[in-house]
Amino acid sequence: MRFLYTLVLWLLLPFVFVRLALRARKQPEYWHHLGERFGFYPVKDLKPVIWLHAVSVGETRATVSLVAKLRAAYPDHQILLTHTTPTGRATSEQLYGDGVMRVYLPYDYPFAVRKFMRHFKPRLGILMETEIWFNLIHEAHTAGVPMLLLNARLSEKSAKGYARVASLTRCALQQLDAIAAQTADDAVRLARLGAQRVSVMGNLKFDIAPPQALLAVGVSLRRQFGAPRKVFLAASTREGEEALLLDAWQARGSAEGALLVIVPRHPQRFAEIADMLGRRGLSYQRRSENRVVPADVQVVLGDSMGEMFAYYAASDLAFIGGSLLPFGGQNLIEACSVGTPVLIGPHTYNFADATRLAVEAGAAVQVSDAAELILVAQRLLNDSGALAGMRKQGVQFVAAHQGATDKAMNVIAKVLG
Structure with a gap:
């Protein structure tokens, strides 16, 4: 053989x-x-x-x-x-x-x-x-x-x-x-x-021990995003997911002034996502510009490598990509380790056990599609108590395993x- x-x-x-x-x-x-x-x-x-x-x-x-x-x-x-x-x-x-x-x-x-x-x-x-x-x-x-x-x-x-x-x-x-x-x-x-x-x-x-240097970058990023503004991160998104996400985001009128941050999984897709945002008429700014995000900017394109911990630390809520479409999902443990509440789609076979445990612990919420993803995101971003509870559960969930x-x-x- x-x-x-x-x-x-x-x-x-x-x-x-x-x-x-x-x-x-x-x-x-x-x-x-x-x-x-x-x-x-x-x-x-x-x-x-x-x-x-x-x-x-x-x-x-x-x-x-x-x-x-x-x-x-x-x-x-x-x-x-x-x-x-x-x-x-x-x-x-x-x-x-x-x-x-x-x-x-x-x-x-x-x-x-x-x-x-x-x-x-x-x-x-x-x-x-x-x-x-x-x-x-x-x-x-x-x-x-x-x-x-x-x-x-x-x-x-x-x-x-x-x-x-x-x-x-x-x-x-x-x-x-x-x-x-x-x-x-x-x-x-x-x-x-x-x-x-x-x-x-x-x-x-x-x-995992979140690198202190990246957590410091996260603090700086949060200042650039605008500290009072709610930040929703779409992390490690895969091909086809950004379109689904943006369809649902725009259909519901964004999330009452929240900033959407999209970080594609593969750097060769940065230009593709920038073109997509431009075609949709969305005002966006690239992370690589490294400057304060004006209030009228709707989306930040995370076009940098090796900063995922910083993105998590700068966000109020994170969707873990690779899970809206059948790619098997990406690692949600990093987000939980810094206390970032997690949303994850239905396709999680690469991290099935970790996803199940995170949901059971109250550190994550699993959704069935993009429409539900944005609906749940809007609800959580407007509920500071729920976000605080998920942050605490996320840190405890990682420590327990x-x-x-x-x-x-x-x-x-x-x-x-």
Whole structure:
């Protein structure tokens, strides 16, 4: 089965370059460091390497508490972070600077992942969340590199996909030295696919400490927005959601003078959203202008990277994007950690457990569509008591579910000692 899988990868190789070219039209960084995607690396460190793979922005942010504890526990090791997307790599640069090495993970061709293993010779490999690459895991196993799957999550939808290649999935999962899942449901789904040595660790994203520097930026942002004015944030919105949101926002006459702040998930869409706002006749200002927002401005376009904590801290209420349309939702824990009340749409399979717990705790409200989203937002923005209660519940909700990092370190210690 792995031979057939690899054969398909080779047949798809021309389309890999086409896909890179298409993505690079909007985000030129996709052409940068191209050799790394095939196992060619200019950087090397003489220290023994602990390697973590974090695909993009969310997974990279989730590594913060784990990287801090790894550096403290293993000071003679070099931390290597691998990524798949330019935004993930940029997030790593913002979080860690030169404190870690960072490269792209090679595509899952045997020659490329073999070169990766030979170049870095990691003492340990850690895959974050749902990264099951069949050749990567096989080559690590062959090279004697212990591999862990930490903070693992597997939705029903993803589990059905992996079940279609059951023997390939089972082999890869059984070559992992340990798996620590976010929830018991995730652990059960992984076990059904053949995983062994599965434990439950909770979610690393709860072990978050909002950066004080970004909270200070949030205070400054709030002054720019206008302290007395209510601020409704649409965070990490995905393609198609902004139009739905603005339709409902304009249909209800905005929210009695409230400022709408839209921060698209992907920076290559900033210009697209600016055009959308202009076509709709909405007065808007870009965050990058970095100036006071006049009272007649209806929308702020958050065209900056790495400031999500600041946006949350500057807002009265936040909608978490990726959930109005079936993208699976984004991380609501960051908003709750700074005490920002949360609204979230119906599509939350990427964060199903965290969403359920947040709603049960009173830190979030789940809505069915854009019309209900704006209706509930208007109601809450006019109810300071309700917002205060949700702020308190959000902070308590995050604190109550912390501890995943220590459990992850226990799993790692059994391998590294």
